[in-house]
Amino acid sequence: MVLFWVLFLALVSVLLALDLGVFNKKDHEIGVSEALKWTAVWVGCSLLFNVGIYFLYEKGLVAGPSGPVSGLEAASEYLTGYIIEKSLSLDNIFVMAAIFSYFQIPRLYQHRVLFWGILGAIVLRGVFILAGTALLQHFSWIMYLFGVLLLYSAFKMLFMGNDDEQDLSKNKIVILAKKFLPLTTKFRGHAFTVKAGKKRFFTPLFLALVVIETSDVLFATDSIPAIFGVTLDPFIVFTSNIMAILGLRSLYFALAAMLGKFDKLKYAIVFVLAFIGVKMLIEELYKIPTFVSLGVIVVALTAGVIASQKKSGKSV
16 A cells, blocks of 8 residues: 555656646746646546546555445545545635735746645645544544534635635734745745845745645645545545645636636535535434535536526526
């Protein structure tokens, strides 16, 4: 099992190296057309990896935490987790857009900031998933806590706006950074630090990166418990989560300018969070099959997209 963890991390490392070191070696503004193409590439890689998940579990090369799992069941769990993470990442895109606007980050350098942000998110998600797995193995009641957390997140998203969270002038990280770090408002290419005389200063790119990383902590408290509501297999939880966020940069550039057209999708995401939360709370009474969960989530998200398009008077 350890071998497949190593191979997956090696695959992720290769993909990231190709992304920054080859395909995006030179800073350039990423247009919607290019972003859509890369989004298709990342989604294709994720679905292709799901085929690998199917064969690994079907052939018995990898087993679930409770023993052998059929390839179809494992692939369904991976796909469900992947879709959950993708849908929840849409809210993350709103926040990233607000961060770049507040710090006035040129589109030319936004990809590089997101690259390092995603790299930090991978490490953070790994720690969260390992910690969550260990807690669930020793304290089964944690599952109920996760369920309540998801219901609270759904309630908060539905009834409490996130304007304060996007008002970065009130963000505690920004306030502390401005108070204790030597900062400059000037950009010097894509550098995160610049040297003036004998002193080194942090650029707005660095501060934007820090805020993105800290905001991901909040999003991880939703997405990771949600995937644990689908499966307790740490390998599937981790791989589905990471494959989803790998394509977050291209998805940002593809959707950032069009997010206002999908306002009804918020209610679909609220429903998904609440559904997974309830699923976790009733696990001992009735275990909702993965196929049912996948179907409910896909229908809910599709309905959200259709409702948004109808409101805007455009066809899907």
